[in-house]
Amino acid sequence: MPAEIKRSVCPFDCPDTCSMLVHVENGMVIRVEGDPGHPFTRGTLCPKMNHYERTVHSPSRLTTPLIRTGPKGSGEFRAASWEEAAGVISDRWRKIIAEHGAESIVPCSYAGTMGLVQRNCGHAFFYRLGASRLERTICSPAKESAWKIVMGNTPVIHPGEVKESDLVILWGINAAATNIHILHDLREARNRGAKVWLIETYKNGTAAVADKVFITRPGSDGALALGMMHVIVREGLVDSTFVDKYVLGYPELCEKILPDYTPEAASRITGLPAVVIEEMALAYAKARAPFIRLGSGLTRYANGAMTARAISCLPALTGAWQRPGGGLQSNLSTGSALDNSLITREDFISKPTRTININRLGNALTEMKDPKVMGFYVYHSNPLSVLPDQNMVLKGLERDDLFTVVHERFMTDTALYADVVLPATSSLEHGDIYRSYGHYWVQRVSPSIAPVGEAKSNWDTFSRLAAAMGFEDPYFRQTAEELVEQLLAKSSPWLDKTDLSALKAGLPVELTLPADYKLTFKTPSGKIEIMNSADAESLPRYLEPYGDDAAYWFMSAPTPVMLNSSFNERDDLLANRKMTLLMNRADAAASGIEDGQKVIAFNERGEAAFFLSITDSVPAGVVVAEGVWWRQKTPGNSGVNALTSQRLTDRGAGSTFYDTKVNVRPE
Ligand SMILES: Nc1nc2c(c(=O)[nH]1)N[C@H]1C(S)=C(S)[C@@H](COP(=O)(O)OP(=O)(O)OC[C@H]3O[C@@H](n4cnc5c(=O)[nH]c(N)nc54)[C@H](O)[C@@H]3O)O[C@H]1N2
Numbered sequence: 001m002p003a004e005i006k007r008s009v010c011p012f013d014c015p016d017t018c019s020m021l022v023h024v025e026n027g028m029v030i031r032v033e034g035d036p037g038h039p040f041t042r043g044t045l046c047p048k049m050n051h052y053e054r055t056v057h058s059p060s061r062l063t064t065p066l067i068r069t070g071p072k073g074s075g076e077f078r079a080a081s082w083e084e085a086a087g088v089i090s091d092r093w094r095k096i097i098a099e100h101g102a103e104s105i106v107p108c109s110y111a112g113t114m115g116l117v118q119r120n121c122g123h124a125f126f127y128r129l130g131a132s133r134l135e136r137t138i139c140s141p142a143k144e145s146a147w148k149i150v151m152g153n154t155p156v157i158h159p160g161e162v163k164e165s166d167l168v169i170l171w172g173i174n175a176a177a178t179n180i181h182i183l184h185d186l187r188e189a190r191n192r193g194a195k196v197w198l199i200e201t202y203k204n205g206t207a208a209v210a211d212k213v214f215i216t217r218p219g220s221d222g223a224l225a226l227g228m229m230h231v232i233v234r235e236g237l238v239d240s241t242f243v244d245k246y247v248l249g250y251p252e253l254c255e256k257i258l259p260d261y262t263p264e265a266a267s268r269i270t271g272l273p274a275v276v277i278e279e280m281a282l283a284y285a286k287a288r289a290p291f292i293r294l295g296s297g298l299t300r301y302a303n304g305a306m307t308a309r310a311i312s313c314l315p316a317l318t319g320a321w322q323r324p325g326g327g328l329q330s331n332l333s334t335g336s337a338l339d340n341s342l343i344t345r346e347d348f349i350s351k352p353t354r355t356i357n358i359n360r361l362g363n364a365l366t367e368m369k370d371p372k373v374m375g376f377y378v379y380h381s382n383p384l385s386v387l388p389d390q391n392m393v394l395k396g397l398e399r400d401d402l403f404t405v406v407h408e409r410f411m412t413d414t415a416l417y418a419d420v421v422l423p424a425t426s427s428l429e430h431g432d433i434y435r436s437y438g439h440y441w442v443q444r445v446s447p448s449i450a451p452v453g454e455a456k457s458n459w460d461t462f463s464r465l466a467a468a469m470g471f472e473d474p475y476f477r478q479t480a481e482e483l484v485e486q487l488l489a490k491s492s493p494w495l496d497k498t499d500l501s502a503l504k505a506g507l508p509v510e511l512t513l514p515a516d517y518k519l520t521f522k523t524p525s526g527k528i529e530i531m532n533s534a535d536a537e538s539l540p541r542y543l544e545p546y547g548d549d550a551a552y553w554f555m556s557a558p559t560p561v562m563l564n565s566s567f568n569e570r571d572d573l574l575a576n577r578k579m580t581l582l583m584n585r586a587d588a589a590a591s592g593i594e595d596g597q598k599v600i601a602f603n604e605r606g607e608a609a610f611f612l613s614i615t616d617s618v619p620a621g622v623v624v625a626e627g628v629w630w631r632q633k634t635p636g637n638s639g640v641n642a643l644t645s646q647r648l649t650d651r652g653a654g655s656t657f658y659d660t661k662v663n664v665r666p667e
Pocket residue numbers: 013014015139140171172173174175177178179199200201202204216217218219220221294295296297298555557558559560561562563564658
């Protein structure tokens with residue numbers, strides 16, 4: 001039988017949300033390719049997804065429920081039926097609830113799949129159970145808070161406008177790894193003469209598409225933006241007609257803030273020469289339509305929201321928003337397009353329970369009282385690898401009195417510490433609907449193949465656990481497809497001009513952006529709020545990062561071959577790669593460490609072993625480790641997050657992964 005071609009979407013936590021064609025033969029996926037008809041992703045997939053069939057049909061997929069037989073972390077399990085596993089879980093939860101209350105059970109999920117149903121359906125289950133709630137602020141809440149403060153609910157610029165820009169600034173985003181499809185339009189802009197800048201803490205793979213690379217000191221970009229604004233104002237390059245009509249707080253910014261940010265002052269903070277800051281300001285202000293693609297890297301610091309806020313003010317001063325190609329792209333916020341509350345069901349909360357910040361799970365699992373955490377349920381997340389302060393998370397997972405259930409596709413670091421492991425479907429085995437945080441396309445997906453082994457989707461697992469817990473609510477008896485139908489049945493202005501029948505049939509469809517969205521500022525004042533009196537800090541300024549008492553800033557940045565800790569299962573992607581620490585030549589010489597040598601990076605929270613790679617792409621005072629490796633694949637059984645901290649951002653209660661310093665010694 002010839003291969004059948006089915007439509008699907010890449011489920012991973014990435015702004016590109018690629019549309020895919022899946023070739024299926026005899027119930028197996030034999031090949032996947034990018035959908036050439038999708039206007040944003042245009043037929044290409046990233047190196048990770050090119051052979052997704054190797055993940056889907058990997059020999060290391062979990063195919064049955066497992067029950068622990070050896071010590072925690074030993075990896076000793078026996079196979080069990082779903083019936084037995086669901087019975088073990090529900091019996092133990094009933095006991096925990098009777099002794100400690102339902103709040104002693106804590107869910108942990110993030111973004112193993114971005115599909116709206118499979119990602120969010122667990123909320124309903126744990127609300128109904130009365131469990132503690134999880135504040136899922138691990139990714140980019142500081143950046144999103146900053147956008148809200150300055151721009152309110154205004155949609156971000158359509159990414160397709162990149163091609164009309166004459167100056168594209170990739171600011172704290174390694175787009176060649178994490179947003180590769182924006183490079184199509186970026187290259188088109190470049191062919192038409194646009195300049196591309198990369199503003200980074202080290203020269204990563206994206207430097208290859210940039211005309212200029214500016215290396216700033218970690219956590220200092222807010223000062224750079226303010227320094228640029230100082231010059232733009234001083235040189236009379238502000239678009240005062242635009243500012244008078246559309247901007248709130250310009251006089252206050254000029255009077256109270258900018259005098260402190262001369263290029264020299266900004267230079268002392270950022271490490272960029274003052275003349276370079278002057279040049280950047282002039283080039284930005286003189287560009288016809290500068291397009292800023294703002295990453296989240298620079299917001300994972302104590303000052304993360306303030307940094308993003310200062311940068312978000314730049315296009316307001318020059319009126320960049322008025323011209324096609326001009327503006328700023330932060331994360332898209334199309335949440336109101338498909339009403340998530342139909343899935344999350346906050347109405348199931350019968351009495352409010354405590355909230356635990358995901359970044360602080362290390363402390364919660366080890367120190368929290370009243371009640372102590374006794375049950376931990378992990379789904380589509382790998383907390384032991386991805387959460388900050390790994391040693392605290394580990395200490396929690398090692399507790400003999402903690403009952404841990406992990407619903408996973410693979411035997412991850414976290415699954416190794418489970419009492420019960422449940423096998424999860426891959427995205428090609430369940431239905432869902434996807435929207436994106438990097439473009440405005442949405443697409444519904446039906447399963448391409450039957451579940452591998454006895455794997456179940458998140459939704460089917462929660463339905464099953466709901467039955468085991470005796471929940472009578474009809475909600476839990478629906479199918480994932482019925483939930484998708486409910487989402488599509490609710491009208492929203494975003495869906496006004498879309499072809500609903502195409503969407504229902506599984507074709508990619510673009511949400512409707514109002515024609516005048518770029519000059520209709522959805523803030524309380526109707527203007528861009530450089531000054532926002534509702535915030536405790538009414539104006540942007542530079543705040544310091546936390547740092548640590550150690551020598552080197554430590555960047556644990558993305559790699560093209562992993563997605564957070566996903567794809568660690570793929571030996572083909574990791575072949576010939578080792579967990580590496582990039583270090584500047586002068587720093588290595590001063591420490592007497594040689595290329596390829598095994599080194600230990602350490603700070604007050606822990607240590608991790610790496611193989612050293614000496615490079616000119618990293619500035620002095622900074623070390624870089626690309627990728628979140630599973631502990632089981634690292635040279636020292638310790639991941640990058642043994643070094644990061646549970647401290648939070650200034651707004652949004654976000655993670656501060658990059659706000660970390662380490663010392664380095666030879667092993
Ligand atoms: N291949 C791949 N793709 C991914 C991911 C992945 O792990 N791998 N992760 C996905 C996820 S969950 C997310 S949230 C997005 C992340 O995408 P974004 O957060 O938008 O950006 P990143 O590409 O992670 O880039 C972060 C960059 O910020 C830089 N950086 C750190 N601190 C500073 C600073 O102070 N100033 C400046 N200017 N730069 C700084 C780092 O060196 C790093 O290169 O990508 C998604 N896509």
